[in-house]
Amino acid sequence: MSAMLDIKNLHAEIEDNEILRGLDLTVNPGEVHAIMGPNGSGKSTLANVLAGREEYEVTEGSVTYNGQDLLDMDPEERARDGVFLAFQYPVELPGVSTMQFLRTAVNAMREHRGEDEMNVAEFMKLMREKADFVNLDHSLMQRSVNEGFSGGEKKRAEIFQMAMLDPKLGILDETDSGLDIDALKIVSEGVNKLRADDRAFVLITHYQRLLNYIRPDVVHILMDGRIVKSGGFELAEELEAKGYEWIREHADDAVVA
Amino acid sequence: MPTYTEHDLIADIEKEEGGYKYGFVTETDADTIPKGLSEEVVRLISEKKGEPEWMLEWRLKAYRHVLTLLEDDEHYPRWAHLDYTEPDFQAISYYSAPGKKPKYNSLDEVDPELLETFERLGISLMEQKRLVGIEDKETMPVAVDVVMDSVSVATTFKEELAKQGIIFCSMGEAIENHPDLVREYIGSVVPYTDNFYAALNSAVFSDGSFCYIPKGVRCPMELSTYFRINAAGTGQFERTLIVCEDGGYVSYLEGCTAPMRDENQLHAAVVEIIAKEDAEVKYSTIQNWYPGNDEGVGGVYNFVTKRGICEGKRSKISWTQLETGSAVTWKYPSVILKGDDSVGEFYSVAFTKGAQQADTGTKMIHLGKRTKSTIISKGVSAGTSNNSYRGLVKINKKAEGARNFSQCDSLLLGDKCGAHTFPYIEINNSTAKVEHEATTSKVGEDQMFYCMQRGISEQDALNLIVNGFAKQILAKLPMEFAVEAQKLLSIQLEGSVG
Numbered sequence: 001m002s003a004m005l006d007i008k009n010l011h012a013e014i015e016d017n018e019i020l021r022g023l024d025l026t027v028n029p030g031e032v033h034a035i036m037g038p039n040g041s042g043k044s045t046l047a048n049v050l051a052g053r054e055e056y057e058v059t060e061g062s063v064t065y066n067g068q069d070l071l072d073m074d075p076e077e078r079a080r081d082g083v084f085l086a087f088q089y090p091v092e093l094p095g096v097s098t099m100q101f102l103r104t105a106v107n108a109m110r111e112h113r114g115e116d117e118m119n120v121a122e123f124m125k126l127m128r129e130k131a132d133f134v135n136l137d138h139s140l141m142q143r144s145v146n147e148g149f150s151g152g153e154k155k156r157a158e159i160f161q162m163a164m165l166d167p168k169l170g171i172l173d174e175t176d177s178g179l180d181i182d183a184l185k186i187v188s189e190g191v192n193k194l195r196a197d198d199r200a201f202v203l204i205t206h207y208q209r210l211l212n213y214i215r216p217d218v219v220h221i222l223m224d225g226r227i228v229k230s231g232g233f234e235l236a237e238e239l240e241a242k243g244y245e246w247i248r249e250h251a252d253d254a255v256v257a
Numbered sequence: 258m259p260t261y262t263e264h265d266l267i268a269d270i271e272k273e274e275g276g277y278k279y280g281f282v283t284e285t286d287a288d289t290i291p292k293g294l295s296e297e298v299v300r301l302i303s304e305k306k307g308e309p310e311w312m313l314e315w316r317l318k319a320y321r322h323v324l325t326l327l328e329d330d331e332h333y334p335r336w337a338h339l340d341y342t343e344p345d346f347q348a349i350s351y352y353s354a355p356g357k358k359p360k361y362n363s364l365d366e367v368d369p370e371l372l373e374t375f376e377r378l379g380i381s382l383m384e385q386k387r388l389v390g391i392e393d394k395e396t397m398p399v400a401v402d403v404v405m406d407s408v409s410v411a412t413t414f415k416e417e418l419a420k421q422g423i424i425f426c427s428m429g430e431a432i433e434n435h436p437d438l439v440r441e442y443i444g445s446v447v448p449y450t451d452n453f454y455a456a457l458n459s460a461v462f463s464d465g466s467f468c469y470i471p472k473g474v475r476c477p478m479e480l481s482t483y484f485r486i487n488a489a490g491t492g493q494f495e496r497t498l499i500v501c502e503d504g505g506y507v508s509y510l511e512g513c514t515a516p517m518r519d520e521n522q523l524h525a526a527v528v529e530i531i532a533k534e535d536a537e538v539k540y541s542t543i544q545n546w547y548p549g550n551d552e553g554v555g556g557v558y559n560f561v562t563k564r565g566i567c568e569g570k571r572s573k574i575s576w577t578q579l580e581t582g583s584a585v586t587w588k589y590p591s592v593i594l595k596g597d598d599s600v601g602e603f604y605s606v607a608f609t610k611g612a613q614q615a616d617t618g619t620k621m622i623h624l625g626k627r628t629k630s631t632i633i634s635k636g637v638s639a640g641t642s643n644n645s646y647r648g649l650v651k652i653n654k655k656a657e658g659a660r661n662f663s664q665c666d667s668l669l670l671g672d673k674c675g676a677h678t679f680p681y682i683e684i685n686n687s688t689a690k691v692e693h694e695a696t697t698s699k700v701g702e703d704q705m706f707y708c709m710q711r712g713i714s715e716q717d718a719l720n721l722i723v724n725g726f727a728k729q730i731l732a733k734l735p736m737e738f739a740v741e742a743q744k745l746l747s748i749q750l751e752g753s754v755g
Contacts, residue, residue, distance in 0.1 A: 076715070080712040091706075093704060093722060108713050
């Protein structure tokens with residue numbers, strides 16, 4: 001099986017500060033990878049670089065996604081080819097209803113695949129179905145995107161959008177932050193339902209908590225812009241027990257090539 | 258020299274002296290006749306239109322006023338946040354100007370870019386031809402049908418409206434058929450001495466519309482379709498007068514979403530609205546005059562004086578506008594809230610791009626008790642354009658319990674454009690309650706990226722964000738025009754990314 005995502009020696013900087021310093025990561029279809037790391041380790045930079053945010057400059061390395069040079073693609077092309085980023089801080093779009101927003105997005109993707117626009121009835125049905133997925137109140141569809149949503153609603157709405165857009169690679173950037181335990185469960189269940197053989201996830205998180213609900217296949221520890229240790233779920237548990245300092249002390253002999 | 262201005266008008270209205278006092282007194286004040294604008298030209302326009310003597314006299318007085326203003330270095334309004342060369346008023350051809358359009362023999366000769374825009378606005382081929390002014394009867398039999406069609410449509414409407422006593426016709430017809438009404442109200446809200454452009458308009462106005470709603474009648478249709486037909490071909494100096502008697506209601510729509518290319522550089526319209534007791538007038542505008550090229554060359558200067566008076570108790574006047582065209586816009590639809598408990602509203606979206614400049618806003622003059630006004634202004638600037646909101650809220654001494662709420666939001670696309678807010682607030686009554694909110698935001702990289710991460714193109718993302726920003730105002734437009742307005746905004750936004 002060829003890798004879905006293959007990151008090699010990735011270096012990236014923002015405003016002349018190098019954040020990623022030689023990151024390697026390989027994700028196969030069907031896998032769930034957790035990337036854990038302390039604040040400032042480069043977790044969000046990785047998410048943003050993969051999604052194609054302009055402010056981040058890649059200075060070295062390569063990212064191959066389903067055989068294509070991901071770094072050569074525009075953000076919207078990446079999205080249309082199945083890369084979805086659940087934002088750490090979902091953006092508010094005043095006056096743009098969630099329905100209108102998603103309809104534009106869904107149809108852009110269908111057009112990309114050479115399909116006709118989805119008719120309104122079909123679209124509404126899909127929206128209701130996917131909203132129930134994450135217990136999202138249907139009335140939120142009529143409201144402006146993320147405007148006046150609670151923290152939990154915003155995160156659930158991100159997973160709802162992911163379900164609507166049916167991506168190949170879902171990147172969740174600290175989706176667990178700011179969620180209470182009930183919301184965390186709902187969000188996790190939503191993600192678990194989306195797990196599939198042809199879909200992969202990269203979960204970016206600070207805490208092990210999320211991983212109790214979404215069981216990853218591989219856990220990576222990111223420090224100073226590189227993956228310093230990889231392992232199974234037990235690595236996350238160990239980290240939770242011993243803390244990032246423990247990894248830092250053992251980083252040198254723990255680097256995974 | 259007559260110096261009766263807006264301030265005097267308001268003072269008079271407040272004193273209940275019956276308003277405008279420079280009525281129809283004959284003055285003889287023959288100055289030297291300049292080349293472009295002359296007494297001869299004014300007489301010629303009036304004669305051509307077959308106007309009665311009183312109308313000509315009024316025009317001549319306005320004309321003489323223009324002359325006195327031209328002698329004064331301070332005649333020209335320069336206070337607006339606009340940078341352009343003052344038009345050479347003597348170089349303008351006033352007589353031939355009205356209705357003058359570039360003539361084409363077929364659509365093949367028309368700028369393809371313009372045709373594409375028509376196409377995408379969903380304007381029919383026939384209407385396209387009419388808009389660009391193809392009139393050749395032999396090669397264009399279809400266009401003739403359209404014209405005849407329009408006339409019959411107009412007549413049907415007119416008959417239906419007439420049954421209810423509603424008068425809706427061109428200003429020219431009104432002067433001919435309803436002289437008493439015109440004579441009573443013309444210049445009563447915007448006197449010719451009001452400002453330079455009002456004076457110019459009064460002297461040389463080409464045509465316009467007249468609308469009269471009798472007591473207790475609710476106009477059963479948006480006066481829009483007809484107006485679009487009616488408006489095409491009216492020239493630089495339109496003059497509109499709307500009178501709504503006690504308990505009447507009318508929703509009036511002016512303008513066209515199609516880009517109107519016009520040889521005329523200067524447009525100076527006047528709109529006057531009179532709302533009597535319990536009357537309500539909604540006036541919506543979509544303005545899309547040719548803005549010129551990216552340097553602003555060749556664009557239309559749009560200098561408009563629009564004012565309504567809530568004469569009667571509990572009357573209401575609402576202005577809603579979408580301004581997207583013109584090289585320079587200078588426009589402040591205002592409401593004089595004279596009747597107790599009357600209501601004035603101003604809802605505006607002004608979009609500027611390229612080198613466009615807009616200085617627009619409103620004036621809410623509170624004279625009556627418990628009068629209420631709402632101002633919501635949304636400015637969107639792109640390119641190197643400049644977009645200013647300028648608004649006055651004035652609460653006079655007797656306006657017990659008056660209230661105003663103003664909200665001015667600006668949205669910037671890119672970092673080379675400008676947004677400015679100039680609120681003026683004058684309060685002379687301690688019971689007044691006035692609120693003002695203003696925000697300026699840049700279309701965030703965050704918002705754009707968020708949309709694009711969902712597969713939405715940069716252009717569509719911008720459309721969504723800007724339409725979202727303007728939604729509150731667009732929703733105030735009559736339904737069918739709200740849709741056109743959205744499309745128009747999207748087309749305007751093209752090439753504004755970055």
